[in-house]
Amino acid sequence: MTDGPDNRAAINSPSYRLAALDQDFLLGDSMRGVRFLLEYAKAEEALRAWGVHSTIVVFGSARIREDGPGRQAYWYAQAREFGRIASERGGALKPAGNIRDNVIATGGGPGVMEAANRGAKDAGAPSIGFNITLPHEQFPNAYSTPDLTFQFHYFAMRKMHLAMRANALVVFPGGFGTFDELFEILTLAQTRKARNVPTILFDETYWRSVINFDAMVEAGMVSPRDLDLFDYAESAEAAWDMLQKRDLGAAKPVT
Template sequence: MPKPPSKNRPSKDVGPAAQKPAEPMDVAPDFSLDAHHAELPPEVEANRRAIINSPTYTLAEKDTEWLRDSSMRPVRMQLELQKTEVLLTREGVKSTVVVFGGTQIVPREEAEMRLALAKEELDNNPDDHGAQRGVIRAEARLKKSRFYTECRAFARLVSQRCQTDGQCEYVITTGGGPGIMEAGNRGAFDIGAKSVGLNIELPHEQEPNPYITPELCFQFHYFAMRKFHFILRAAALVVFPGGFGTLDELFNTLCLRQTGRMQAIPIILYGREYWDSVIDFQKLADEGVIADEHLELIDYAETPEEAWGIIAKFHDVK
């Protein structure tokens, strides 16, 4: 088993919600009680109130409008980096198993419902190309619904093996959204284990899936900071079928491993039939744009047990 986390963990009372006495600078003076101000000429009193209410007089740490200014982007990025790092440390998360995959891969019953709706739409519009494509796509999603079930089982298996006796090693970490991400967090939730969700602010509203450990759910504005935290504690990456976002995260990790810019981890593509149909890695090597040994950065798995076996062997987990 992985070594247990350090016993020198901060007490819970140092969390962000902990109460502390207000510092002198946090206590606003009650200007209304100052008799002297009642004697000021009206125009001076108006100016005094304008001073007190001016945004420039707001403490920088409390001035959210200022923090949103474009000039403060480096500060906002640092805050996203530091907040997540501090709180993961406080929760004792030592290492993670990162799970990527598509948002559209849903449980079988939901996939069946979506297919039924697509067929109904086609029945009503038999000559509509969009309706025809809708059925084809819904059938493909139904075929891949097994990955939701298997991802959930994988996350449950990893959490059972690595979150015992207070340990927080190999904590399942996802992007916090629906689909495969939900399945990963749900598997840990099934057995009462912790899991992390690194959500991202998007143009359309997205709520985190309901299976993430509340204290370990984070929202990011910057993809770069989110990607950094995916990799920082990663002991393994397991990639289920997905689209642009999944491919982006996969190739980001492959590039970092190829160039030696991150720790050695297994990168496991789950469901080889899908991955072979989407990406011809061998062709990249044959064309000479990657080295033959770079193909060894990738492993393949077809079952939750096989995926965990690759991770356990890589890290010599008994």
């Protein structure tokens, strides 16, 4: 405000707000691309600060419980054990210089995600949680490293961060969300839009009961060699051994 004519209307106008501080503007349709970029940059900055060079991504249902019925308790226990094994042996616990390889990364929520992050914490290693905002709010589990626990609005950017540093993928039983994430990674490898990372499906009986991969081959929807993109494992130790056979190594530098 000046000593001259009253300019309060101009000062109080939304158009006068600094663009970077104008939430109405930033959340408008025209800024969707900027918000997308911000979701990339914020997580990227934190991951680089922690020296995260590559990850092992663990997918699986948020509905699995440590004391759940049937095979659920086993799946939870093995996801936790895998998180511990991979963290102890893969390079997340004892980084080379300031570089950490094979850091456990999950969707950050409950169930299998919680179990894998918990296993990394059991080992004393950092782990990542890439959370997503949902109509029924998903809260981060208590085991991902706080500085590496993120919240995304856009599924596409969340999946990009899950994929871009992935050195391996271990997929426990799950539903639509797990299928979505699994088939995205397989499609990227099949179409050579990304390098073929070792992919393990945990519990062959479950996966063969819900997806008839052989029928896809018989119908000509995929080629027989596409089924070589993944293997099966029945225990955490077996999953780790399979990753070694598939030449789990350090990922290429992120560009």
